[in-house]
Structures are given as C-alpha cells and as structure tokens.
Amino acid sequence: MKNDLPGAIDLDALLLSQREAHAREPYPPWETRAAHLKALRAMLLDRTDELADALNADFGQRAKAELMLSELWLAKSEIDSALRHGKHWMKPQRRATGIWLRPATAKVIPQPLGVIGIVAPWNYPILLAVGPLIGALAAGNRAIVKMSELTPRTAELFRQLIECTFACEHVAVVTGDASVGAAFCALPFDHLIFTGSTAVGREVMRAAAAHLTPVTLELGGKSPAIVGPHARFDAAVDSIVAGKTLNAGQTCIAPDYVLVPRGMEQAFVDRARARVARLYPDFARNRDYTTLVSARHFDRMRTLADEAAAAGATLHPLTDTAPDDARRLFPPYVVTNAPETCALMHEEIFGPLLPLVPYDTLDDALRYVNARPRPLALYLFDDERATIDRVLHETVSGGVAVNETLLHIACEGLPFGGVGASGMGAYHGYDGFAAFSKMKPILMQPRINARALLLPPYGRRFHAIMRLMFKL
Known part of the structure; x- marks a missing residue:
C-alpha cells in the first residue's frame, strides 16, 4: 500500500481522493479494518528507534524511555483493545421500541462517517496523531493527519512512515506551518478532531462552522x-x-x-x-x-x-x-x-x-x-x-x-x-469508535402492523386507542 502523493500537497485534491475511495467502499469489513490497525501497530513498533531519535532532536532532549511509556505503549494498548473488541463494536445494537410501536423493531447501526481530519499537537505528537487515527480506522473511516510544525523532524518522519504503510487515499499526513493548519481546518471533513490550546481551539471551531463540520476539541486549561x-x-x-x-x-x-x-x-x-x-x-x-x-x-x-x-x-x-x-x-x-x-x-x-x-x-x-x-x-x-x-x-x-x-x-x-473551555467530545476505546461513527437509528416495520389504527379519519376507535395510550 504505497503512497504516491507528490511533495506539494493539494489539500482539496487529497480530501476528494479519500472521499471517492470512501464512496467505493463505504462500509469496510472488520478484516480490512483489523489489517489497517495491525499495519499501524507494526509500523510504530518497528520504527521506535527512529521516532525516538526524531523526538529527541526536536525537543533537544527527550528520553526514548519516555516516548515508549507515554506514547508508544499507550498507542499499542489502544490498538490491541480495538483489535479485541472492534468486531463486536460494529454489530447492530438492539433498542427498545416501546409497547405501542410493536411489532416494529429498533436498532442502531454504527456507520463510518467518511474522512476524518486529525490535528496533532507538538507535545506528544505520535500518541496524539495515532490515538484518534485508531478510532477512525476501527470505525471504518479514512483519515488525514496534520502534524505540528514545532516538531518538524518527527512530523516528517511520521509522514514518511505513514506513506510507506498506507495508500494516500486511506491515510495521509500533511506537514506545514500555521497557514497550512488553518487551511486544513477549513476543509469540509466528515469529522475534525483538534488537540491543542483553547485559544486555537476557538479558531478551529470557527473554521469548521463554515461547513458545519462536527468537531472534537481536546484542549487543556488549568487542571x-x-x-x-x-x-x-x-x-x-x-x-x-x-x-x-x-x-x-x-x-x-x-x-x-x-x-x-x-x-x-x-x-x-x-x-x-x-x-x-x-x-x-x-x-x-x-x-x-x-x-x-x-x-x-x-x-x-x-x-x-x-x-x-x-x-x-x-x-x-x-x-x-x-x-x-x-x-x-x-x-x-x-x-x-x-x-x-x-x-x-x-x-x-x-x-x-x-x-x-x-x-x-x-x-x-x-x-x-x-x-x-x-x-x-x-x-x-x-x-x-x-x-x-x-x-x-x-x-x-x-x-x-x-x-x-x-x-x-x-x-x-x-x-x-474535556468540558467547556477544556474541550468537547471524547475518544479512546469504544468512545473513539462511536465518535467517528454515525450511530444510525433504524426502525423496522413488519408487513403486519397496527399503523392503520392511528390514521385518519379520527373516529371513535382512534380516540379509544388514544385514551388507552395516555392511560398506560
């Protein structure tokens, strides 16, 4: 799955290519999703030394042990959890109809949203790029990740590793300064997740509002x-x-x-x-x-x-x-x-x-x-x-x-x-799967049902049924 994306990235064209790919496979089976998660896990574990060197160079001094503990182990654990439970997460969920809608049945089907935009910060650039990506892939989506310009070596290495692991129509990484970030957040994603400061989060939400793009904001504040x-x-x-x-x-x-x-x-x-x-x-x-x-x-x-x-x-x-x-x-x-x-x-x-x-x-x-x-x-x-x-x-x-x-x-x-000024929405585990899915509610009406009893003309039978419905 080699990425042939050219060096100069056209964000609109990239988003369009992922949208078209999603239209061709709007509901990938669990086997496809699991293969992507396993490829991501293998990439992280195989290239740990390179990632540690890049982070150390970006920060000036950051221990490999800290990367392994606070980023890679957490990412691996979340991938492992998704692989254990993801097939179950995909199953339709039965819901109650209430006595008066019987014999109809109700369920919720988790449906991939499409293309997820992920804006990763500089402080834990691997974890906070990969964490949302895990939920997006488990939910059957495609994703584009914007890495921080404050950790340029890590961002470029991560771009190259993703390029070698996924087709660009499935997962892609873009780098660049704040102007690229602003253009990225203004794209009509199916969902946008941003991790960063509260001040920038306000600008991200403002940009997303132009397309009514749903947002998850992971901000901060004074804990x-x-x-x-x-x-x-x-x-x-x-x-x-x-x-x-x-x-x-x-x-x-x-x-x-x-x-x-x-x-x-x-x-x-x-x-x-x-x-x-x-x-x-x-x-x-x-x-x-x-x-x-x-x-x-x-x-x-x-x-x-x-x-x-x-x-x-x-x-x-x-x-x-x-x-x-x-x-x-x-x-x-x-x-x-x-x-x-x-x-x-x-x-x-x-x-x-x-x-x-x-x-x-x-x-x-x-x-x-x-x-x-x-x-x-x-x-x-x-x-x-x-x-x-x-x-x-x-x-x-x-x-x-x-x-x-x-x-x-x-x-x-x-x-x-977060909540309020510290953010909105949540992810990780099942909550990440749900955040990047449309939990579609569905009512199934059988051929034989009582719907006709509630249709006009509203005579004695209708009013008798209504009195019974309100009484019960």
Missing part, C-alpha cells in the same frame, strides 16, 4: 490537584511531582496548580525537592528530564516565573540547577504566594512551574476550583469516602483521577475529553 485533609501527604506529593515533571510539564493533563491545606506549603516543597532528586539524580546531566520544545516556550516559562516573583511570589527551585537557555533546560519550581492577577495563575502553564494555593476548608478548595473554567483533569488525593464523593459530585472536569495523576488517560475503558 487542579487537591491534597485533601485526609490525604497520605507524601504519596500525594510524589504523584503530583511525577505528573508535573513528565515531559517537563508539557502535558495537557499535567497538574497545573495544587490546593494544599494551609500551613503545609513548606512540607510540600521539601518533599517535592526530595522526590525530584530521586527521580532525576545529577539533574544538570540527567538525560531522563525533557527540555522545552522551543526558545519561545523557554522564554515564556521565564517570563511567567519572573512576573510572579516581581508581584511578590516566592520561587522554590526543586533542584540546584539553574535554567539553561542554550539547552532549553528549565528545572521544576514550586511557586508560593503568587497573586491571582499574574499570568501564572490564570494561563495554562504547560511547563515545570507549579503554584501552591493554600486552603482552610474543603469548601474553600471547591469554591476556588468552581470559580474557574472547567479543567481537562482534576486530581484528588484523599482516603475518606465522604471527601471523595463531595469532590466528584461538586466539581465538573473532563476527567478525574483519585490518588493518582495522568494515568486515567491510559485506562482503555474510559473516554478522554
């Missing part, structure tokens, strides 16, 4: 971690630090700020510093800690930190290593006493700065979270059932992990998606 009054404190800090330092905080579901019981701020700093030393010994020369993706992103982290410090915040370095702009190495910091007016407290950080917000009562913590836009993730650390129930019932977020960070994204049975 809180709440250290509850009954938390195992050291375990909570350890988990928060692990979630924040993965990919140097360049993760849409990274803990963005931490609500801690008042008076525990210094204990949090001390434990966090000890934890970083254990995770990343000899920090300045440690190859497991990821550097920031670009000079612009490094400068933004420095600006956020400097502005907060100038406004009266205290920066607590978690290592003895200073930021290194030549390497784009920005070590993690905990920030205390940051005023609410500074950008650190109202912009998604997307880096290794971690503000602490003290609270006096759980009511105060919940009010703080609920006064802000609904986050993509919320992390609660507590062992008391009543506290857990309150937080689950009284906050709204894209997802929740209790006594853990990040790993809810790896749970194959859970949908992943």
Whole structure:
C-alpha cells in the first residue's frame, strides 16, 4: 500500500481522493479494518528507534524511555483493545421500541462517517496523531493527519512512515506551518478532531462552522490537584511531582496548580525537592528530564516565573540547577504566594512551574476550583469516602483521577475529553469508535402492523386507542 502523493500537497485534491475511495467502499469489513490497525501497530513498533531519535532532536532532549511509556505503549494498548473488541463494536445494537410501536423493531447501526481530519499537537505528537487515527480506522473511516510544525523532524518522519504503510487515499499526513493548519481546518471533513490550546481551539471551531463540520476539541486549561485533609501527604506529593515533571510539564493533563491545606506549603516543597532528586539524580546531566520544545516556550516559562516573583511570589527551585537557555533546560519550581492577577495563575502553564494555593476548608478548595473554567483533569488525593464523593459530585472536569495523576488517560475503558473551555467530545476505546461513527437509528416495520389504527379519519376507535395510550 504505497503512497504516491507528490511533495506539494493539494489539500482539496487529497480530501476528494479519500472521499471517492470512501464512496467505493463505504462500509469496510472488520478484516480490512483489523489489517489497517495491525499495519499501524507494526509500523510504530518497528520504527521506535527512529521516532525516538526524531523526538529527541526536536525537543533537544527527550528520553526514548519516555516516548515508549507515554506514547508508544499507550498507542499499542489502544490498538490491541480495538483489535479485541472492534468486531463486536460494529454489530447492530438492539433498542427498545416501546409497547405501542410493536411489532416494529429498533436498532442502531454504527456507520463510518467518511474522512476524518486529525490535528496533532507538538507535545506528544505520535500518541496524539495515532490515538484518534485508531478510532477512525476501527470505525471504518479514512483519515488525514496534520502534524505540528514545532516538531518538524518527527512530523516528517511520521509522514514518511505513514506513506510507506498506507495508500494516500486511506491515510495521509500533511506537514506545514500555521497557514497550512488553518487551511486544513477549513476543509469540509466528515469529522475534525483538534488537540491543542483553547485559544486555537476557538479558531478551529470557527473554521469548521463554515461547513458545519462536527468537531472534537481536546484542549487543556488549568487542571487542579487537591491534597485533601485526609490525604497520605507524601504519596500525594510524589504523584503530583511525577505528573508535573513528565515531559517537563508539557502535558495537557499535567497538574497545573495544587490546593494544599494551609500551613503545609513548606512540607510540600521539601518533599517535592526530595522526590525530584530521586527521580532525576545529577539533574544538570540527567538525560531522563525533557527540555522545552522551543526558545519561545523557554522564554515564556521565564517570563511567567519572573512576573510572579516581581508581584511578590516566592520561587522554590526543586533542584540546584539553574535554567539553561542554550539547552532549553528549565528545572521544576514550586511557586508560593503568587497573586491571582499574574499570568501564572490564570494561563495554562504547560511547563515545570507549579503554584501552591493554600486552603482552610474543603469548601474553600471547591469554591476556588468552581470559580474557574472547567479543567481537562482534576486530581484528588484523599482516603475518606465522604471527601471523595463531595469532590466528584461538586466539581465538573473532563476527567478525574483519585490518588493518582495522568494515568486515567491510559485506562482503555474510559473516554478522554474535556468540558467547556477544556474541550468537547471524547475518544479512546469504544468512545473513539462511536465518535467517528454515525450511530444510525433504524426502525423496522413488519408487513403486519397496527399503523392503520392511528390514521385518519379520527373516529371513535382512534380516540379509544388514544385514551388507552395516555392511560398506560
């Protein structure tokens, strides 16, 4: 299945070729879908070293182990799940008709939508390109992926690997700058999924509205971690630090700020510093800690930190290593006493700065979270059932992990998606299959039925039937 797409990509022609291919095979059998999923899995596993080298070059420093754990393993697991369950997902689903429509029967048939547009971000470019692609292929669709220009080596390698694995009329990858991305999002896809910032998500939705293209937006926001009054404190800090330092905080579901019981701020700093030393010994020369993706992103982290410090915040370095702009190495910091007016407290950080917000009562913590836009993730650390129930019932977020960070994204049975400013729609597993399918409702009326009893002229028999229908 060799892709013969020329170097200069005509987006309209590419979309048209996939639409025509879909029209020729609008409902591919499971065997075809499974073959595509297996080809994708084999490509990822066979070319792991090349992907790791490309990512490392794009970021300046990113460990192969991190790619394997946070991208390739998750992608493989999701493919394996789709291969186990996809044939079952395709089956029609019986639905109730209600007593008055009998003997008619009802069912829902999952139908491929057609061509899916996927816009992948730079922070986890492989996972966040492949994840939606898995759902699209399992649902029987074709797909075009737009890779981020901020990781150009990875984007170009991924384009080449897809080109060698799929015909361009089935799966294709396009690269290019923001202007290409804008043109891509304006195409009349059958469904468009975008992963990125809330600000760009608004523009994507605006572009998609011209064609009434359905969209799934996976955005971000300020995901809180709440250290509850009954938390195992050291375990909570350890988990928060692990979630924040993965990919140097360049993760849409990274803990963005931490609500801690008042008076525990210094204990949090001390434990966090000890934890970083254990995770990343000899920090300045440690190859497991990821550097920031670009000079612009490094400068933004420095600006956020400097502005907060100038406004009266205290920066607590978690290592003895200073930021290194030549390497784009920005070590993690905990920030205390940051005023609410500074950008650190109202912009998604997307880096290794971690503000602490003290609270006096759980009511105060919940009010703080609920006064802000609904986050993509919320992390609660507590062992008391009543506290857990309150937080689950009284906050709204894209997802929740209790006594853990990040790993809810790896749970194959859970949908992943935001709410409000953190996104709309969800995918992963069956939810990804459903997102990229039209779940078509169908009523089947047999030859012998009672429909004639409800037709004009509306006489005594009709009204007697209506009285019975309303009574029952």
